[in-house]
Amino acid sequence: MSTTANSENEGTSKYVGRSIRRKEDHRFVRGTGRFVDDIHLAGSLHAQFVRSNIAAGRIVSIDLTAVRNSPGVIAAFTAEDLNLEDIVARLDRPAEEYATTRMPVLAREQVRYMGEPIAIVIGSDPYVVEDAIEAARVELESTPPITEDLRAMAPGAALVHDEAPGNIFLDVSMFATPGIDEIFENAAQVVTVKSKTGRQNALPLETRGAIANWDERDHQVTVYTCTQVPHQVRTVMAACLRMPEQDLRIVVPDMGGGFGLKCVVGREEIAVAAASMRLRKPVKWIEDRKDALSASFLSREQRYDVRAAFDAKGRMIALDADIICDMGAYSCYPFTAGIEPLMASAELPSVYKVPAYRVRGRAVATHKAPTAPYRGVSRPQYVMVIERIFERAARALDIDPLEIRRINLITEFPYLGVNGITYDPGSYLESLDLCEQTVIEEGWHELRDEAARAGRVIGIGYACFSERTGYGSDAFSKRKMAVIPGFDLSEARMDPTGHVTVTTGTINHGQSHETTLAQIVADKLGIPIEHVKIEQGDTNRIAYGWGSFASRSAVIGGSAVGASAGKLLNRLKSLAAALLSVEVNQLENSEGWIWNRDAPVERISFVQIAEAAYLQSHRLPDITDPGLTVTAAFDVMGDGTFSNATHAALVEIEPTGRVRVLRYICVEDCGVAINPRVVEGQCRGGIAQGIAGALYEEVTYDDLGQPSASSFIDYKVPTAMEIPDVLIKHLETPCLFNDTGAKGAGEGGTIGAPATILNAVNDALSATGVELNNTPIRPEVVFDALMTQESVSV
16 A cells, blocks of 8 residues: 655654665765775776777777887787687577677777777876877778668668677567557557657766776785676676686775666776786776766667557557667677667556557667666656657547546556566556646646746646566566576674674665665664664675666665574574573564563673674584574565656746756655655656756767767756756555565656656647657757747747
8 A cells, every 4th residue: 555655754763764864974075985096006007098089990900019118108908918708798589589799808800989999008197198098000991880770770781790680689579469450450549659869878977997906915806996786797807807706806985876887897897907917016997088978888879669559538458669779889798788678678568557569679789889778777768658658649539648647557456567567566546646736736737827928838747657676587587688687695794792794785876775774784683773884895795796776776685685684683582592591482672682571681682692602602502603694695586566656847948949947746656765865865866867868968979970979068967057846755655575665766766757858848839739759858949849839820
């Protein structure tokens, strides 16, 4: 059942559900956080990359003689010098569905996008290296690049990879309901939307970077890097370097954002590790903003051609879609180039009842920087398309746009969708109702009417959506990935002072894991949160972990942490029973004490138990099992869980065509919010990124494959001045398969914002007869629409 949640949960002593102050803030506000670029190892050298200045071509020769002779340069290596294995991302699909391609750590024989790394240069300081790179003599034989998806698929187009015929990484038709064509033929109304979204940069505040150090004593390379997936980096790096994983240690210090860009394995960090091994010196690489904008992993460029059939009462009776995702030049590890079309194909029906469904999803290779997941992964795009479908259907059938959504929303749970996914309980209808009620109470409609009389152009837009979270091994296996993410491991140990350290395989890159996971542990054990420390991001400390992406940290990582804390409590009770000479089932615990229920004076503290476990092990019932260390794992078998939300936006269109967002409402349901203030921070940050994609950000390419954006002068990023006040209201439908009831909340803000803004803009333009379906929404396009209205009026 959904309830409105109090963000502070006043009157409760538990930690889960309370907006307690973040543990991380102590160091961040004092400037004592440590990011990759803050790490300075004795004798460190600095690396940068010689990169391709063309988008497509053959490498004729590489002459690094002048580079190596430059003052301060220690070494320079090509692909031939390092002789590394390639990065290969695979799907367990037949060749007609998926083409397996290879990504060399440094380009060999061919270059496939502007900025592709060709050689690594190492010197005494970063300025020496930047200067020396200019001395590289790389002869490239340029060929015409393919920078547009439809051109890439055209018959006879030049191939980005010989292994990918037709420049197709993936071509899959996941669902095709029998008889769907007849349903369309007999439908009362058929609505079509064609939409294209722009290529974006995830733009974390901290660019990518790594510092690698070969340790002769430990016979191990330690790599400090800002990645969301340290164990996957270790696995791929070991394969590329042809060494056992035990000889590699990946450490993630503090991280300034990731957003999916850092949940794939990059080439540069592997080259840096290889250089460190060759030189037996620490080697450091920090990506500059130019490379981050133009040559790092990008995202989002997708094309949709979708039609929906409706009956006369406004019920959607069929959905048919063709989805094309421009994935750039390479397939990322571990998710592959299939990640975006597979996500869109599986979840396009969104929060609506769709009885018949057909979809084709394709991943296309072009001469652009490769694509990585970015916050939301296809959901901002397909939600935008589905919400446009309902807006158009409402107009065609003369039904209120919110009412047609209510007719089609999933309201009975569990719901087995036409896509084979089971939707667990959510508050789809309740969130829409509360959002509309809030819009009415704030007087948006009256404001729009008053503005119209004053000659201002204002619009209101809505979007309903869900965010599937807690993808476990079962869900990922359905994508037929060769590498199946899913489980998380956790170790909990109590030291002789009674303080607890818990490990997690998830990675904090801004989501406050040190606080929220500690809240779970503190509640489970009944101890002060100050006595809990969360360890993450060190492959020497955690056997294996899948990191942070797909809003999995609270659902899966938090559940594993809770499970290990629960096992530790059981261990404490077992020892307490022996030390108190009572049965375990007679014991109760609270606030760091365990006592005999029948004789409360017979009690023992966690500290006393810990002292016995470590310092007086002869008192233990099994002296061969001393200490207080336990491990636990958690995975999700099934389809995961779904958060959901409804967003609303109030926008004004200025006479220049510029869109200004005046107000934004988010009614979200992520189950039990472990820390409501943290959830609200996630929502606001996600909404800001969604608005950015809707109105501002896009990387475009010229005919030579040169990207338009290499600085913030060209890549338009919204500031605090462009992001409105955001009102957030909470509903609470607990997750049914974990102890906390938490669902994921990391991506929801981004998922709903583009659709909401686009619908608001179209509402504002309704008098012009112009409809927009593409993002980002360009001011000149909006201006042309306004001029159309003026010419009609004249």
